[in-house]
Amino acid sequence: MKTVKNNKDDGVSDMELIYQLEGRPKFSVAFPLGLQHVLAMFAGNLAPMLIIAAVAKASPLDTVVMVQAGMLISGLTTFIQLYPIKIGRFQIGSGLPIVMGTSFAFVPTASAAAALGGIPLVLGGALVGSLAEGFIGLFYKYLKYFFTPLVIGSTLIAIGINLLGVGRDYFAGGAGAKDYGSWQNLTIAFATFLFVIILQRFGKGVIKTAALLFGLLFGYIIALLFGKVDLSAVGTAAWATVPLPLHFVPTFRAQTIISFVIIYITVAMETIGNTSGITIATFDRPATEKETAGSVLADAIGCAVASIFGSMPNTAFGQNVGIVSMTKVVNKWCIALGASVLVICGFLPKLGSVFASIPAPVLGGALISVFAMITLNGIKMLAQAGFSGRNVTVLGITFALGIGFAGHADAIAGMPTWLKFIFEDSIAATTLVGIVTNLVFPKPKQIEVITKDTAAVHIAK
Template sequence: MVENSSKSRSVFNVDGVPSLGKAAPLGLQHVLAMIVGNVTPAIIIAGVVGLNSPDRTLLVQMAMFIAGIATLIQLYPIGRVGSRLPIIMGVSFAYVPSMIAIGAQHGIAGIFGAQLVGGLVAIVVGIFIKPIRKYFPPLVAGTVVFTIGLSLYPIAINYMAGGVGAATYGSFTNWGIALITLTVVLFCNQFAKGYFKLASILVGIIVGYVIAIMIGIVNFTPVAEAAWIAIPRPLHFGIEFYPSAIITMVIMYIVNSVQAVGDLSATTMGGMGREVTDEELSGGIIGNGVSSVVASFFGGLPTATYSQNVGIVAMTKVVSRFVLALAAGLILIGGFVPKFGAIMTTIPQSVLGGATITVFAIITMTGIKLIIQDELSGRNVTIVGLAVALGMGITTVPQSLELFPDWVMMVFGSSPVVIATVVVFTLNIILPKKSLADEKAEREEMEMKEG
């Protein structure tokens, strides 16, 4: 009996329920790791679609609300919905390039309509993940992640300069604040220990924010106008359906489902020392799809598993669902407090740019690490190179598609991720499989014939 009681309170057991004093700091650690990445996409999209101050606050508020709900669904499944694994969910940067393209053309309602259909597709992918998993090896998933990282760089640079359209865009003040923020992030990440290292991005934002307040470029009016408590408002932003936007988002949801395979696998292998089961993969992807469908009605943007929190689980081996449920509770509380969301929207764009460019760089390097899990044979190098070249190249020169129908521009000319995904997926299927050994044998055979 003593052994069972002890085990049930262990932070290293998935069903362990440790004391609140022990679990709370560990849960807060997860909140600190995800909070910036969770609210920043909402701030970016709010700027793109031109939301007013109250609606910007609401979009950030709903980012917290849906992240908490999505995490709880994963921790405590309902039937086949959820993985029952210790993972944190949140709004994903991976969707940002596509959402920017959709939002610029169809508005915020167009994003939520495409997200609704994308979430339904993710549910279908989750149901059939076992047979289709083989079509998305590290080479394919890595190329997609790599392209996502590259496509986010202009966003970070524009933010560092002060934000597109800002009267002070490109000023020394904006660049100075951005570079100070970046320096603090790098210092904490490389030289600090404990919470300062873990929350390096948050520390950088706080320092940059304080400096911005001191020089008088922060407007606190939205905070004063925001209420203390508010409940989510269904369909406040509306839902509209546009075929081109839906196609773009569906592709992204399929890609994100494949990325979830990697995060769920890393959680079980790193935290529990075992392979992830097909049931856990299926439940995790279905859970994300359900969360996104629900989010589309409440104004929450698309969610995904958070790799930084996966890293914490793998590093600490703390897999207690109770610990992560506390984190989800804190995140959820933020969804009911508009003043929290309002404070987030007052952070200058130069501060966000200085902090998030490191996140985008890590996304890019994660893609590279995935790619090199497969052999860098001539075949694979060709596939990756063409996918990235066409994806980045066409979207850098969008006028190259101006004679095509509008839907072609929307689907293929707005986000390099879509083109790269289609190209790498197709070429990986149709090109003959050749390893480095096969290519070496071909060269030797050619030499023998010539001799």
């Protein structure tokens, strides 16, 4: 493909810049790559807020407030991840192409809180609980020994497996949909899926790199022909409003806060895993201490601000990590343009509702293979750690309890309440079981074998 030189970047072509962190490819190249990230996460970003609003029996006005705040904070926190803020020796943000969005991990805990005390109780638990994640970010230097490659790799695999379940439900029409698994939904999903594969196999340049975006547009047209696109929300949405803090005044309850703290530890692990997922897939290295700590701090601050503005907590979105892993596009300017769309949507409910109208089968068809990339990144990290006898034992216990046992309500029915908090979520269980098992089976100390060559080196030192 013929490339256009970018004079601002010493003659580096736009198509070369998209694979570099820094630099600004021209808008026509960068914007589609950023937009596909927004389209990929938009429904997932909205869904947790819509679920909690329904459980809390929130009014339409309150629901709109939650959605707008969610989009605004997701965009702003993404900017912080891309362009970190430095305060003394601390860095808030990773400096990596991480896209932030509302986390599904909080939905079970938030649903229980919403049923008990409405949205204010959810926000109170989320606000105080975010301090736990902030603590991990501030002291990651000392806590990182708990987050070994085995733990992070296992967490990535658990995240990927969970996302594959989400992708499957989207593919079939959306969890709980009346026409779940219908031939119409499957036709739309498979058509989108195949179109993306064709573009990735035969496309060139931006066509290949932005295959997910074009796949989503193609699937949207197919869904329109099938009558599966609901535009009613677009007509009723306001043109412009300004999100304001403390629309909901948070309320606090000890048990709710404890529940949120546990989930925040899991979300911190997700963020750590997704941060390393990007660096492993694109730079073939684990994330540095500075990148990881900054990523977790940005996540924690984003969650606290989201609670003040009336939205659900956020986290690094796994599906967007999958997109970066698949396309290898790491340019921060591209992602920043996508984050700008999120911020603008935070002020324009009508525009946001257009994105929200993308049917579930279209998202499933475009993203199910992306979700698989997260699992593969976890496997890659485990492979780098090696499969020694000790590592195999740790992984066996971690997967048996974290993925095989956890997350099944009937299986954990007889557990004490405090253990249920952990084992209700397979990602939380995988993370904590992995940490404990790593401590129970410590890594054996390496004994250096002195040869003639190494002896010479020691003498020289």
